[in-house]
Amino acid sequence: MRTKKYPKDSLAESSEIVLPNDTNTYGNLMGGRLMYMMDVVGAIAAQRHCNRAVVTASVDNVSFKNSPALGDVITLEAKVTRAFNSSMEIYIKVVSEKPSKGTVTETNTAFFTFVAIDMAGNPITVPELIPETDQEKELYEGALRRRQLRLILAGRMSPDDATELKALFDKKLRKA
Numbered sequence: 001m002r003t004k005k006y007p008k009d010s011l012a013e014s015s016e017i018v019l020p021n022d023t024n025t026y027g028n029l030m031g032g033r034l035m036y037m038m039d040v041v042g043a044i045a046a047q048r049h050c051n052r053a054v055v056t057a058s059v060d061n062v063s064f065k066n067s068p069a070l071g072d073v074i075t076l077e078a079k080v081t082r083a084f085n086s087s088m089e090i091y092i093k094v095v096s097e098k099p100s101k102g103t104v105t106e107t108n109t110a111f112f113t114f115v116a117i118d119m120a121g122n123p124i125t126v127p128e129l130i131p132e133t134d135q136e137k138e139l140y141e142g143a144l145r146r147r148q149l150r151l152i153l154a155g156r157m158s159p160d161d162a163t164e165l166k167a168l169f170d171k172k173l174r175k176a
Contacts, residue, residue, distance in 0.1 A: 082143035
């Protein structure tokens with residue numbers, strides 16, 4: 001039986017200091033290292049939602065707004081934005097703090113998709129997600145469009161079948 005959970009049930013946070021081994025030749029955090037950390041915190045959020053093992057299914061457009069530098073403290077926050085049958089979309093936000101200045105800057109955001117699996121590696125049903133806050137509701141509503149776009153780009157859905165995306169473009173065309 002499919003149970004219900006809330007985004008706060010899946011919240012996962014992690015903080016780390018950017019060390020010399022984490023940086024490129026310009027003294028900034030390497031993108032691959034950040035993506036590794038994002039994958040880990042995202043997996044923790046997904047596991048908290050479904051209480052099962054998960055695998056990464058996709059990573060959407062990781063936005064690099066500002067580069068965390070050597071010595072910065074980065075904090076990653078992840079939570080489930082929507083649960084489908086066996087997959088879950090996770091929103092991950094990264095902020096960078098300069099301890100010497102006391103400033104905090106959002107540096108990165110991304111959507112990751114994880115699939116819950118059983119001991120044999122087969123996808124299994126995950127609990128339904130019930131958004132509570134306005135931001136959670138907004139992320140929840142947009143998740144179906146993002147999912148349809150992912151499936152189209154992966155060749156697993158025809159653009160003609162993407163009803164949510166088509167409705168979005170129809171609205172924009174009517175306004176123009």
